[in-house]
Amino acid sequence: MSESTTALLEAGARDEQSVKLSMQQALNRALDEILSTDPKTVVFGEDCGQLGGVFRITDGLQAKHGESRVFDTPLAESGILGMSVGLAMAGFHPIPEVQFDGFAYPAINQIVCQIARMNYRSRGTLPMPITLRVPSFGGIRAPEHHGESLEALFAHVPGLKVVSPSDPHDAYHLLKYAASRPDPVIFMEPKSRYWQKGDVDTSDAGPLTGARIVRPGRHLTLVAWGAMVARCLQVAELAAEDGIDVEVLDLRWLKPIDAEALATSVGKTRRAVVVHEAPLTSGLGAEVAQLITQSCFDTLKAPVERVTGFDVPYPSGDLEDEYIPNIDRILLGIQRVLEYRRG
Amino acid sequence: MDSLLPAVAAADAAPLSPGQLRELYSLMAAVRYLDTSAVAWQRQGIIPGYAPELGQEAAQVGSAYALDTARDFAFPTYREMGVARTMGVDMVAYMSTHKATWHGGMYDPLASRLAPIQAVVAGSVLHAVGWAHGQTLSGGQGVALSYFGDGASSQGDVHEAMNFAAVMKAPVVFFIQNNGWAISVPTERQVAGGSVAARAAGYGIPGTQVDGNDVVAVHEATRNAFAHCRAGNGPVVVEAMTYRRGPHSTADDPGRYRSLDDERIDAGEDPLERLRERLLAEGVADEAFFMTANQAARAEEEAIRTGIEALGPRPGNEMFDFVFQETTPALENQATRWREESEHV
Numbered sequence: 284m285s286e287s288t289t290a291l292l293e294a295g296a297r298d299e300q301s302v303k304l305s306m307q308q309a310l311n312r313a314l315d316e317i318l319s320t321d322p323k324t325v326v327f328g329e330d331c332g333q334l335g336g337v338f339r340i341t342d343g344l345q346a347k348h349g350e351s352r353v354f355d356t357p358l359a360e361s362g363i364l365g366m367s368v369g370l371a372m373a374g375f376h377p378i379p380e381v382q383f384d385g386f387a388y389p390a391i392n393q394i395v396c397q398i399a400r401m402n403y404r405s406r407g408t409l410p411m412p413i414t415l416r417v418p419s420f421g422g423i424r425a426p427e428h429h430g431e432s433l434e435a436l437f438a439h440v441p442g443l444k445v446v447s448p449s450d451p452h453d454a455y456h457l458l459k460y461a462a463s464r465p466d467p468v469i470f471m472e473p474k475s476r477y478w479q480k481g482d483v484d485t486s487d488a489g490p491l492t493g494a495r496i497v498r499p500g501r502h503l504t505l506v507a508w509g510a511m512v513a514r515c516l517q518v519a520e521l522a523a524e525d526g527i528d529v530e531v532l533d534l535r536w537l538k539p540i541d542a543e544a545l546a547t548s549v550g551k552t553r554r555a556v557v558v559h560e561a562p563l564t565s566g567l568g569a570e571v572a573q574l575i576t577q578s579c580f581d582t583l584k585a586p587v588e589r590v591t592g593f594d595v596p597y598p599s600g601d602l603e604d605e606y607i608p609n610i611d612r613i614l615l616g617i618q619r620v621l622e623y624r625r626g
Numbered sequence: 627m628d629s630l631l632p633a634v635a636a637a638d639a640a641p642l643s644p645g646q647l648r649e650l651y652s653l654m655a656a657v658r659y660l661d662t663s664a665v666a667w668q669r670q671g672i673i674p675g676y677a678p679e680l681g682q683e684a685a686q687v688g689s690a691y692a693l694d695t696a697r698d699f700a701f702p703t704y705r706e707m708g709v710a711r712t713m714g715v716d717m718v719a720y721m722s723t724h725k726a727t728w729h730g731g732m733y734d735p736l737a738s739r740l741a742p743i744q745a746v747v748a749g750s751v752l753h754a755v756g757w758a759h760g761q762t763l764s765g766g767q768g769v770a771l772s773y774f775g776d777g778a779s780s781q782g783d784v785h786e787a788m789n790f791a792a793v794m795k796a797p798v799v800f801f802i803q804n805n806g807w808a809i810s811v812p813t814e815r816q817v818a819g820g821s822v823a824a825r826a827a828g829y830g831i832p833g834t835q836v837d838g839n840d841v842v843a844v845h846e847a848t849r850n851a852f853a854h855c856r857a858g859n860g861p862v863v864v865e866a867m868t869y870r871r872g873p874h875s876t877a878d879d880p881g882r883y884r885s886l887d888d889e890r891i892d893a894g895e896d897p898l899e900r901l902r903e904r905l906l907a908e909g910v911a912d913e914a915f916f917m918t919a920n921q922a923a924r925a926e927e928e929a930i931r932t933g934i935e936a937l938g939p940r941p942g943n944e945m946f947d948f949v950f951q952e953t954t955p956a957l958e959n960q961a962t963r964w965r966e967e968s969e970h971v
Contacts, residue, residue, distance in 0.1 A: 325763065357790055365751075365753060368752070373760030406730070408736050
């Protein structure tokens with residue numbers, strides 16, 4: 284256990300309400316509290332025990348809660364997820380970790396054919412209260428398959444719910460919320476944001492479902508999730524210098540998508556750009572654009588623009604900055620929407 | 627039995643009583659009659675398809691007979707009708723999957739202690755390991771019985787399951803029905819080394835090959851495996867060597883890959899006939915018993931067929947109702963639209 288986490292776990296005993304935590308610390312504290320309050324919770328995956336996970340999200344948890352609650356598994360993702368199904372059938376609330384997003388692929392049968400369908404197959408008698416933590420997205424110049432954006436893949440599967448927090452406060456509360464629900468949730472943690480600190484109000488979660496406006500604006504809505512939210516906030520600041528008032532909507536839940544929040548925001552701003560790291564074609568941006576078009580077609584000033592990754596395999600670190608939507612590309616997307624003229 | 631395999635210690639248990647032997651025969655007769663009837667149901671248009679287990683009655687009945695449904699749990703694929711019947715599962719609810727009523731079957735898996743019918747051949751093997759590890763975590767005495775075949779043994783999940791179970795000492799019995807065929811591919815083109823049980827040695831766990839057409843041998847091997855698991859010694863592999871006497875499914879045509887002569891030679895002795903001869907030779911049963919057992923099997927099939935024929939399609943709203951425990955607005959909207967449009971049509 285690292286000193287910082289030890290201190291953190293002790294600090295948890297104090298009665299402070301708003302604390303400054305990194306997302307890593309916030310997730311760690313959330314898991315600690317879940318384990319403390321729900322005896323049916325088990326946390327496991329590759330290196331999740333003594334090491335505390337390669338991102339230290341489970342740091343100190345095995346020492347505190349014991350090896351039967353927090354444990355290492357052999358290095359096999361299908362095994363981890365298949366085992367989660369059996370544990371859930373036995374009444375447990377598994378919180379497995381897939382070490383890196385790209386390693387969800389070897390487990391896809393267990394995720395898609397088993398976890399997502401068992402409640403359906405069993406006519407509701409075998410719920411799958413599984414929260415699958417997936418360190419997600421790029422931005423850390425990692426090796427192949429250590430940075431992927433799988434949200435559209437997961438969101439397309441009936442029976443799965445998908446959420447991605449963008450800051451420590453949401454990470455803390457959304458993980459606790461996801462773990463308390465009876466359905467499987469894919470919890471996509473933006474790994475490039477693990478070490479950014481932010482205020483976490485432990486006493487007031489705020490709304491736990493739906494999207495969240497992280498910056499109100501009048502002229503255009505930027506729709507984003509995960510690591511792209513922080514980037515869109517930067518873009519909004521820059522746009523403000525040119526007198527463009529950008530609203531940033533953190534979608535948070537990628538399934539179910541908060542269609543009402545999209546309608547309300549874009550109904551007001553009448554323009555929208557959706558930003559994601561995943562490839563363009565059949566990405567969630569298309570779903571978001573359709574939902575906006577459905578609700579705001581009569582008042583939209585321009586077609587919904589998408590600023591996304593490209594239809595290429597996630598590139599090596601040296602090309603990562605060319606692939607992930609950067610500030611300039613998002614600003615250009617905004618410009619295209621603002622300059623759009625009918626006919 | 628292969629001497630290279632680490633042996634499972636024989637459980638200190640009494641031999642099967644005459645009553646139990648007769649019960650095994652009655653179960654096998656009921657399964658045989660229902661199985662062959664289900665093929666006829668398909669030909670008659672009562673059900674759209676069926677995967678027969680003809681020839682595997684001893685393997686299925688003998689192994690499932692070792693289960694204690696008060697604490698154990700079985701994980702089937704899609705050819706375990708004999709297991710379901712032995713466990714006392716509601717057979718109309720079980721066979722409904724072959725009526726295309728509901729994929730997993732209509733039975734309650736928790737009450738039945740039988741996981742839903744599984745179409746991914748090795749899909750449920752890891753579930754058995756997870757469930758079994760749950761027993762370890764909660765201090766339960768239950769054992770998971772995982773059913774799969776020689777074809778499924780080629781899937782990576784089987785390796786992951788055996789390795790996980792061995793590392794965690796999970797109380798799970800991996801019960802392989804090696805029936806010689808994975809649709810059209812014979813075991814020698816499927817299982818390198820010729821034995822799934824032989825792999826157990828690599829995981830440091832006991833493995834046993836057993837004559838899968840001898841219900842008593844199957845039962846004893848499974849019972850020993852259960853005792854091994856319950857004593858906290860970890861998983862066991864039991865490979866029952868049997869023969870798929872019928873087609874893979876009612877849609878299959880075995881004539882394209884094996885001849886009737888091959889079948890006669892390879893199938894060996896009929897497991898029911900074998901038990902019948904044994905019971906007669908040992909004076910455990912007489913002709914009157916067999917007549918009664920066969921009559922009971924026929925009556926049972928008739929009742930199940932009546933139930934299956936009476937089974938209508940499920941209400942369409944169930945498509946939506948069971949996706950989640952807590953539905954989503956998008957799914958509610960789709961259900962509403964489906965209802966409006968189907969009523970309109």
